[in-house]
Amino acid sequence: MSQPLTTHAIQFEEVTTLEGFRALEPEWNALLQRSAADTIYLTWEYLTTWWEVFGKTRELWILTARDEGGKLIGLAPLMVGPGNRMRQFLHELTFIGGHGDSTCECQDFIVEKGREEEVVRMFLGKIKNADHPKWNFLAFPITVADSLTMTLAGQSLEKWGALRLRDREAPFCAFTGSWEEYLQSRSSKFRSTVRNRIKKIQTQHRTELKIGGQDLALDEALLHVVKLSSSRWGDDMEAFHSLKFLEFHRRLIPRLAARGWVMLLVLMVDGAPAAGRYDYLYGGKVWGFQGGWDPAFARLSIGLVMNALTFQWAIQHHGITEYDFGADTSRYKSEWSNGSRLLKDIYMAHPQSLPARVMLFVHELQKKGRKLEADAVEDEPMEASTPLTLSSGIPQ
Secondary structure (H helix, E strand, O other), rough: OOEEEOOOEEEEEEOOOHHHHHOOHHHHHHHHEEEOOHHHOOHHHHHHHHHHHHHHEEEEEEEEEEEOOOOOEEOOOEEOOOOOHHOOOOOOEEEOOOOOOOOOOEOOOEEEOOOOOHHHHHHHHHHHOOOOOOOOOOEEEEEOOOOOHHHHHHHHHHHOOOOOEEEEEEEEOOOOOOOOHHHHHHHHHHHHHHHHHHHHHHHHEEEEEEEEOOOOHHHHHHHHHHHHHHHHHHHOOOOOOOOOHHHHHHHHHHHHHHHOOOOEEEEEOOEEEEEEEEEEEEEEEEEEEEEEEEEHHHHOOOHHHHHHHHHHHHHHHHHOOEEEEEOOOOOHHHHOOOOOEEEEEEEEOOOOOOOHHHHHHHHHHHHHHHHHHHHHEEEEEEEEOOOOOOOOOOOO
């Protein structure tokens, strides 16, 4: 841990070791709850677990801010290391969990409400003038667009160098009352479909919704979800695709479960696991993570039934006010959601780093090239007389 830097009665320190990270446990979540960035992905339990599993090739760089009385009022949970894909040769500055096999969403600085401007200003000053760890590319993916702290950070960075921004939509479902009240707010066709599918499966089959940590051991419930996710998505499955990913969640689940922050549900149909969900319960809402179902039960609309039972159970047992589907859209998210929020990916090459600026320039050229190519293909008429062969589209 470096020597503290004092500015205008605020004391700043750098935490660069796992021991120092762990020592922040008694204060971390308390500050998180006093901030506007209170999400499951910024809890001490989530981020320390992520670092234990994925942090070996990166440098820890947590900035802390304390007031004149020593109370923790700000945290910048940062790290520096190789980036993803074409950025792997750069020294990338990002939030802990910013990339790897399990990327955290809604990343942010954690600052006590009312102290954002002064603390973020000093954090950004430290980032810009960093001697160690050295960084030459900044990546803040999946941040909340209307976050005050990230808005202030973006304004400060924009004065220093050119930012690259990408907008992403995050659908959610807000609940103002009971499960039945939610259904009544949807279209008559949606209500009828959901009710009929639930009635059909419960009439024709023996069903039981089992809860991880109650009816099933946590490990057993996770194993069911992993298998069901693999069955549903096959080779396209992004979750649980590596041993590190699985190890991370095996460590994380009991830590979150001890705080009542895990929701593992498995729907048994005639004694067999047919569908499952692994989500997080935090701050009065569910943070959707991963689900799956056995294609053998597809005729029963098992995915739709699982979503309905998940919503219903969470409302009845935890009084949730929202189900957050996470970043990016899909058909099933659109069917269930009744709102969305904007997320932003923020990227910037260090103004003094030629390799980082060249990489960003090349990336922009490639992106424009792909767009032009897609537009050309879209505008090009299909020749009806041109037969399609097995080798069509394959470069020779």
